[in-house]
Amino acid sequence: MLNRSNLFNFVIAVLFTSTLICAAVYSTANAAWPEKPVRIIVSFPPGGASDLVARLLGKHLTDELGQQFVVENKPGAAGTVAATALKKANGDGYTFMLSNLTPFNVAPTRFPNTPYDPIKDFTHVTYIGTVHLGLLVKPELGVKDLTSFIKLMKAKAGDYDYGTSGVGSWGHIISAQFKSLTSTDIVHIPYKGSGPMRLDFRSGTIPVIFDAVPQNMPVIQDGTAILLAVTANERQKNLPNVPTFTENGYSIVAENWLGFSAPSGLDPAIAKQIDAALQKVMNLEAVKKQFAVWGLVRTPKSSEEFSAYVAEKFEEWKPLVKAAMKK
Numbered sequence: 001m002l003n004r005s006n007l008f009n010f011v012i013a014v015l016f017t018s019t020l021i022c023a024a025v026y027s028t029a030n031a032a033w034p035e036k037p038v039r040i041i042v043s044f045p046p047g048g049a050s051d052l053v054a055r056l057l058g059k060h061l062t063d064e065l066g067q068q069f070v071v072e073n074k075p076g077a078a079g080t081v082a083a084t085a086l087k088k089a090n091g092d093g094y095t096f097m098l099s100n101l102t103p104f105n106v107a108p109t110r111f112p113n114t115p116y117d118p119i120k121d122f123t124h125v126t127y128i129g130t131v132h133l134g135l136l137v138k139p140e141l142g143v144k145d146l147t148s149f150i151k152l153m154k155a156k157a158g159d160y161d162y163g164t165s166g167v168g169s170w171g172h173i174i175s176a177q178f179k180s181l182t183s184t185d186i187v188h189i190p191y192k193g194s195g196p197m198r199l200d201f202r203s204g205t206i207p208v209i210f211d212a213v214p215q216n217m218p219v220i221q222d223g224t225a226i227l228l229a230v231t232a233n234e235r236q237k238n239l240p241n242v243p244t245f246t247e248n249g250y251s252i253v254a255e256n257w258l259g260f261s262a263p264s265g266l267d268p269a270i271a272k273q274i275d276a277a278l279q280k281v282m283n284l285e286a287v288k289k290q291f292a293v294w295g296l297v298r299t300p301k302s303s304e305e306f307s308a309y310v311a312e313k314f315e316e317w318k319p320l321v322k323a324a325m326k327k
Contacts, residue, residue, distance in 0.1 A: 079103025
């Protein structure tokens with residue numbers, strides 16, 4: 001049996017131990033973030049628009065926050081491999097994704113059994129910007145504008161192939177819309193990614209592609225490819241001589257948005273901190289200059305506006321995805 005003195009010492013020991021435990025828990029919960037390297041998952045192989053942007057931002061975030069931001073490429077299944085990995089990750093601020101159109105606005109409609117909800121299962125933190133799709137042809141095709149291209153495709157229906165980065169990609173979906181609106185018959189060649197498609201295009205194996213504009217700027221600038229039209233609402237500042245599809249009378253507008261997303265349950269304080277760091281980084285002159293070169297268009301949005309935007313685009317792309325997959 002404990003005497004009064006021993007009981008007093010026992011109580012003091014318990015209180016002291018409890019205080020240490022509480023202090024440790026408090027310290028852990030309120031530790032400065034980030035304390036270790038941070039992952040940025042990318043849903044495409046190296047070299048694509050998402051990968052380029054992730055590496056650029058990761059470099060500057062490393063400088064800004066003092067921890068390494070490491071890009072991890074997880075391509076496959078229209079981006080669902082990467083998005084599923086993000087959903088399963090801890091919402092502790094050490095795993096993010098360079099989110100984009102395909103896994104969040106296209107895949108959930110294309111694949112009814114997609115293992116995540118594009119809105120509820122994620123914290124969409126920061127809107128980065130958008131890139132646009134272009135219709136590119138080889139000079140050897142002998143056309144210099146969209147009207148002459150459509151005329152040629154109608155005159156030689158079924159004689160020409162065109163490439164996209166794969167079945168269900170935004171290139172595939174927009175090309176299906178283009179064929180429907182223009183009543184043209186061009187044979188779709190789906191590739192396993194934009195990289196091999198661009199290699200075949202540059203070698204002349206395939207004369208026409210629907211692809212994101214940024215990665216094709218070198219061939220556009222050196223004249224080995226002709227960009228006939230872009231899917232933007234208005235002409236791009238870095239391509240003032242290239243018309244939009246809407247200028248040509250075709251209601252084709254599409255943007256591949258890019259953002260920073262996390263698993264659901266991300267600490268609001270961390271969300272606020274990474275958003276503030278990203279906003280600062282994206283206002284650096286070097287980053288703004290590179291975004292301009294790529295044709296990445298930025299319209300600042302709050303985190304709440306970004307989440308609403310993702311939901312809005314999901315609904316907007318539903319009918320386009322369904323129509324493309326029927327053909």
